[in-house]
Amino acid sequence: MFDDDQLVASAKRTITMEQSAVGALVEHVGDTFAHACRALLRTEGRVVVTGMGKSGHIANKIAATLASTGTPAFYVHPAEASHGDMGMITARDAVIALSNSGTTPEVLTLLPLLKRLNVTLVAMTGAAGSALAEAADFHLYAGAETEACPLDLAPTSSTTAALVLGDALAIALLEARGFTADDFAFSHPGGALGRKLLLKVEDVMSAAGDVPRVAPGATLAEALMEITAKGLGMTTVTDSTGRLLGIFTDGDLRRALEARPDINQTPIDSLMSTGGITVTEGTLAAEALGMMEEHRISALVVTDRNGAVIGVVHLLALLRAGLA
Structure with missing residues (x-):
């Protein structure tokens, strides 16, 4: 033996x-x-x-x-x-x-x-x-x-x-x-491979009505209420036309609290992050996931060609779609 x-x-x-x-x-x-x-x-x-x-x-x-x-x-x-x-x-x-x-x-x-x-x-x-x-x-x-x-x-x-x-x-x-990868995706529409190659941000992003947003003059308290209501751990800050001015996240809140601001008086535009990373609705969901992993963030704002906010894609949505 x-x-x-x-x-x-x-x-x-x-x-x-x-x-x-x-x-x-x-x-x-x-x-x-x-x-x-x-x-x-x-x-x-x-x-x-x-x-x-x-x-x-x-x-x-x-x-x-x-x-x-x-x-x-x-x-x-x-x-x-x-x-x-x-x-x-x-x-x-x-x-x-x-x-x-x-x-x-x-x-x-x-x-x-x-x-x-x-x-x-x-x-x-x-x-x-x-x-x-x-x-x-x-x-x-x-x-x-x-x-x-x-x-x-x-x-x-x-x-x-x-x-x-x-x-x-x-x-x-x-x-x-x-x-091309698109040709390959056409032959592999099912399973994890198909999802990675075919799924786009527009398929998994939050609808426009579910996007957290506040005006630049809103107070920190109002921004926190919006974050809580929409449940994405962040809010966008937009002007009257819907164009993205900045983003306020849980991370921004933690940094702001170190200065002990008056949440009822401090305007959100003094605390928000500008120049944030955004994606378009046609971006591959797998690419959006890679951007989140690279920058260690959990959400990306989706904008149109004019910079107006049309959605938010969250890490949890990508996970539910089977991309990770």
């Missing part, structure tokens, strides 16, 4: 072998890789990724990565393709076929049909002289000299290499397309 040291040693050996397989890919990436990218960029339809067994699992992931990074793609099971799913592939598409040996029967069966459609075929194999590699328009080496499996049988290093090469292909295409 393996002891703990042997288990750890096995894990480290596997990781080292797979690192080596991935590192060896670099010397195989060259002109053919670039030409394959150009062909995929020219594709008018979708990129169909296929593979059998463990290569099929990797192919499925590559298709998902391509689709989420600007290259329309989907996975087709090669065995199912021979029984009807071949109709999912059109002459406007391109195909990426994975097979470590390059001789997988279910994949090779598709070759005459793909040639008849005259689609671009990119093969990812570990055998340059294989039938699949020879039939492809572009062959990308995605193999490994030795599998991490001690029997050199279970696909391990080779599938890791294929996965990494697929990521390299997807990212190269992403950069070539000029794929």
